[in-house]
Amino acid sequence: MDPPSYAEAACTALGDAMAQDGRIVVLGEDVGRGGIFGQYRGLQARFGSDRVIDTPISEATIMGAGVGMALAGLKPVVEMRVVDFALCAMDEIANQAAKNRFMFGGQGRVPLVARLPMGIWSASAAQHSQSLEAWFAHLPGVVVVAPATAQDNHDLLLAALDCGDPVIYLEHKELWSQRDAAPPGPPLRLGQARVCRPGSDLTLVSWSRQLHWAAEAAQTLAERGVQAELIDLATIWPWDRDTVLNSAARTGRLLVTHEAVQAAGFGAEIVATAAEHTGCKVKRAGAPRIPVGYAPTLEEVSRVRPAAIVAAALELLR
Amino acid sequence: MHAPSLRDRLAALLRTMLRIRAFEDAAELASQGGVAAFGQTAGSGAAVRGPLHLSTGQEAVAAGVCHGLRREDLLTSTHRGHGHTLAKGADTRRMMAELYGRAAGSNGGKGGSMHIADFSVGMLGANGVVAAGLPIAVGAAQALKLQRKDAIVACFFGDGAINRGPFLEALNWAAAYALPVLFVCEDNRWSAMTATGPLTAGAGAAARAQALGIEALTADGNDVEAVNDAATEAIAAVRAGRGPRLLHSVTYRIKGHVSVDPATYRDAGEVAHAREDDPIERAARRFVELGGSAAELAAMRAGADEEIATAVRFAEAAAWPEAAAAYTDVQSTGAGRWF
Numbered sequence: 001m002d003p004p005s006y007a008e009a010a011c012t013a014l015g016d017a018m019a020q021d022g023r024i025v026v027l028g029e030d031v032g033r034g035g036i037f038g039q040y041r042g043l044q045a046r047f048g049s050d051r052v053i054d055t056p057i058s059e060a061t062i063m064g065a066g067v068g069m070a071l072a073g074l075k076p077v078v079e080m081r082v083v084d085f086a087l088c089a090m091d092e093i094a095n096q097a098a099k100n101r102f103m104f105g106g107q108g109r110v111p112l113v114a115r116l117p118m119g120i121w122s123a124s125a126a127q128h129s130q131s132l133e134a135w136f137a138h139l140p141g142v143v144v145v146a147p148a149t150a151q152d153n154h155d156l157l158l159a160a161l162d163c164g165d166p167v168i169y170l171e172h173k174e175l176w177s178q179r180d181a182a183p184p185g186p187p188l189r190l191g192q193a194r195v196c197r198p199g200s201d202l203t204l205v206s207w208s209r210q211l212h213w214a215a216e217a218a219q220t221l222a223e224r225g226v227q228a229e230l231i232d233l234a235t236i237w238p239w240d241r242d243t244v245l246n247s248a249a250r251t252g253r254l255l256v257t258h259e260a261v262q263a264a265g266f267g268a269e270i271v272a273t274a275a276e277h278t279g280c281k282v283k284r285a286g287a288p289r290i291p292v293g294y295a296p297t298l299e300e301v302s303r304v305r306p307a308a309i310v311a312a313a314l315e316l317l318r
Numbered sequence: 319m320h321a322p323s324l325r326d327r328l329a330a331l332l333r334t335m336l337r338i339r340a341f342e343d344a345a346e347l348a349s350q351g352g353v354a355a356f357g358q359t360a361g362s363g364a365a366v367r368g369p370l371h372l373s374t375g376q377e378a379v380a381a382g383v384c385h386g387l388r389r390e391d392l393l394t395s396t397h398r399g400h401g402h403t404l405a406k407g408a409d410t411r412r413m414m415a416e417l418y419g420r421a422a423g424s425n426g427g428k429g430g431s432m433h434i435a436d437f438s439v440g441m442l443g444a445n446g447v448v449a450a451g452l453p454i455a456v457g458a459a460q461a462l463k464l465q466r467k468d469a470i471v472a473c474f475f476g477d478g479a480i481n482r483g484p485f486l487e488a489l490n491w492a493a494a495y496a497l498p499v500l501f502v503c504e505d506n507r508w509s510a511m512t513a514t515g516p517l518t519a520g521a522g523a524a525a526r527a528q529a530l531g532i533e534a535l536t537a538d539g540n541d542v543e544a545v546n547d548a549a550t551e552a553i554a555a556v557r558a559g560r561g562p563r564l565l566h567s568v569t570y571r572i573k574g575h576v577s578v579d580p581a582t583y584r585d586a587g588e589v590a591h592a593r594e595d596d597p598i599e600r601a602a603r604r605f606v607e608l609g610g611s612a613a614e615l616a617a618m619r620a621g622a623d624e625e626i627a628t629a630v631r632f633a634e635a636a637a638w639p640e641a642a643a644a645y646t647d648v649q650s651t652g653a654g655r656w657f
Binding site for chain 1: 425443447452455456457464483494646648655
């Protein structure tokens with residue numbers, strides 16, 4: 001039997017968690033039909049429309065209601081369809097979910113998992129293609145997760161449901177149908193990175209869909225005699241500094257590549273921290289600061305392909 | 319209802335209104351020179367610093383609605399939320415200590431006036447963002463329904479909030495799922511420093527609710543008995559599972575938008591009229607009509623003043639939060655990783 005896809009793995013995790021914990025509810029647009037990517041398939045039939053709640057197209061209230069549910073004792077999973085739509089709910093994310101526990105002096109908590117499918121996918125153009133993990137990483141109070149494999153999407157979704165904090169959970173739209181060719185390794189905890197491939201010449205950090213291109217780049221580099229240590233960050237905040245900094249200190253070179261716009265991207269935070277703590281040489285490979293275009297020729301400009309990662313690595317090694 | 323019970327009810331309502339007024343007056347006094355506004359920097363000498371939005375003059379709405387609620391009912395509020403919090407049963411000492419920013423405050427000094435909350439009495443927090451409480455209220459109500467609890471949610475917002483999108487979204491949501499929410503539009507006629515009327519299309523909050531199929535009631539927001547009558551009726555319907563209701567009560571914000579706002583942009587006659595229609599004085603006159611004595615009234619006023627004086631002394635004597643508390647209750651995952 002095929003291993004589960006990235007969407008199926010998350011669906012299994014959520015179904016198992018809902019079966020065990022009656023406080024978990026799902027709300028969002030089209031979740032009763034399984035979600036637009038099939039990531040909720042079968043859950044409404046199994047748990048009923050009171051727990052898998054089809055909502056109006058009201059992003060602010062989908063997220064705000066999630067906050068209210070959490071304050072009243074539930075553990076909501078809030079579906080936003082695509083991360084771009086979560087921008088209609090930014091007050092509810094940034095001012096309410098992220099801050100309520102602190103500003104009320106710990107009287108309430110917001111154990112909420114907001115699923116925000118991200119990334120370039122299928123000519124979706126400027127408003128359905130963004131990678132905004134850095135926006136959320138900048139917000140005190142939230143956890144930010146971006147799994148790259150089906151197994152991690154299973155394990156990290158369970159961890160997110162279990163952590164008691166508001167979690168910004170970013171699944172990449174290009175990955176929904178992907179199945180792991182081989183198990184990526186032991187289950188990850190939140191805040192734990194994975195060394196996917198050991199190496200001694202440079203450290204290569206990535207996450208989400210971009211990790212797979214980074215892996216291709218690492219393979220190409222190896223064929224040229226360069227051993228890159230590839231790290232899947234998986235959790236953007238709190239990110240696994242020990243794993244990244246230890247590797248960077250050993251290799252002396254750190255390249256971070258992400259699909260998001262490079263300027264003020266999360267790669268900047270990682271390389272700045274590594275430079276401060278290890279003095280290593282650093283480089284970033286992110287997208288140009290342009291909206292993602294519709295035509296293939298335009299969309300391509302926003303992609304950071306393996307060849308570009310290889311070129312950046314070779315530059316860093318010069 | 320016969321006269322003595324009407325009088326007893328009014329006495330209870332009046333006591334709450336007097337306590338709110340005394341609280342607001344004391345907070346206002348403690349904020350003098352301490353609140354930054356209108357390009358002026360705050361002085362450091364005042365006890366209450368930061369934006370202080372007073373509900374002076376609006377007490378009848380808070381008292382009239384909250385007296386119809388039970389302790390286990392939930393409440394969401396606005397940036398002008400002291401009255402709602404107090405009327406829901408919060409301890410005035412801890413409330414005042416919160417305005418003072420002290421560790422003994424209801425929020426440990428982390429929120430202040432705009433975020434005042436007391437979960438022990440179901441008060442899920444005031445909110446610094448206009449209309450932000452509405453989506454939270456409907457979510458809390460959905461949780462109560464799912465948990466098969468008998469409790470309801472009362473959701474206070476102002477006239478300015480009905481022009482924000484979450485008002486429409488949340489009302490639609492509450493109606494679509496038939497949720498146990500009482501929406502209360504506490505209409506003080508001012509959106510910060512601009513009159514709401516000329517900037518609001520149509521007939522206002524009640525009409526907008528009715529357009530969504532939500533039954534709406536109106537009650538004079540300066541008549542605490544009328545508010546309580548309407549709220550009692552609406553709460554009974556909501557608690558019986560008949561879906562949300564909206565109560566629209568027009569009152570008046572006697573003070574400025576924040577405590578240091580002299581509100582000179584308002585017509586002097588409008589303010590003078592509002593002072594003549596002070597809901598507390600109206601209730602006091604009515605109390606006497608119902609057979610209450612001047613001595614009872616004086617005792618109520620003295621009791622409220624004494625309680626709030628005690629609250630101020632408590633706040634003054636309370637310690638500041640330790641700086642280390644800035645790092646607590648932020649998040650559990652990754653706690654300790656602040657950079």
